[in-house]
Amino acid sequence: MDFKKGPIEGAIIKPAKKYIDERGWLVETFRHDEMDPRYYPVMSYTSLTLPGVVRGPHEHVEQSDLFLFIGPGNFKIYLWDNRKNSPTYWNRQIVFGGQDGGLSVLVPPGVVHAYKNVSDHASVVQNFPNQLFMGKDKKSPIDEIRHEDDPNTVFRVE
Secondary structure, three states: OOEOOOOOOOOOOEEEOOOEOOOOEOOOOOOHHHHOOHHHOOOOOOEEEOOOOEEEEOOOOOEEEEEEOOOOEEEEEEEOOOOOOOOOOOEEEEEEEEEEOOOEEEOOOEEEEEHHHHOOOOEEEEEEEOOOOOOHOOOOOOEEEHHHHHOOOOOOOO
């Protein structure tokens, strides 16, 4: 089965505007008045990804991810709708974000996602998920289906 090119129902991709002045810049990472309460973050983390490295593809059963790609560095971001009851089931959406165009990307549960550092240097991503990693006190199973561990996966990153 081939993926259809197109937007993913429930995924929210919007510019992450930099407010620049003589001191530098500021980006709002999230605002409760612009977000459905079911996606409110409960933790955050920052990751550094080396040039050419791919993170994912994987998906979550319950968790939503709110990624912020603002730099330094640029990423190719992949989304695949793997939710059988979704009107955009089996759509694939690819966007670019980072230093050259900041993006906020909300990934709902059941949407497979991955990103690749397309810069020639290490690059940074922030995530504000709505679930605690491994639950309270890190005592629960990880909510993750790791397609990157399957050599026969249909979720391919170019």
